[in-house]
Amino acid sequence: MNMPETDYQRRPVLYIRAHSEVDSIGNDISLKGWDVNEVYGFQDACQAIDKGQYSVGLLHMDASDQKYVSAAESLLTEFRQIEWVILTNTDCLKKQSLCKLIHEACYDYFTLPLSFNGFKKLISTLGH
DSSP states (O other), X not given: OOOOGGGSOOXXXXXXXXXXXXXXXXXXXXXXXXXXXXXXXXHHHHHHHHHSOOSEEEEEOOOOOHHHHHHHHHHHHHTTTSEEEEEEOTTGGGOHHHHHHHHXXXXXXXXXXXXXXXXXXXXXXXXX
């Protein structure tokens, strides 16, 4: 049975943005059938999680200082029921603390900027 496009259930994903600069990632993910809730920072993320039911979370980390990584670790540890995917850059991946966080608390990670194939893999990962 074919259902009209408006009848399908959009899957919720929490996208924690590193900053308020404009990027198209949330919009691009939304176009692939996800209901993207974009928040800025860990406090807003906690409030959104308390209000919503998320099985998938996307965390954009472009800072790798210990304070920021520790805050991310606290969030990911507190909300282990969410499958976390990190978006980061190659400089951040040079930090052992971030690599440890990815290994211990995340389903996967992707390096920015995303290529076309990288974006396709991200969408696939979010769906699993």
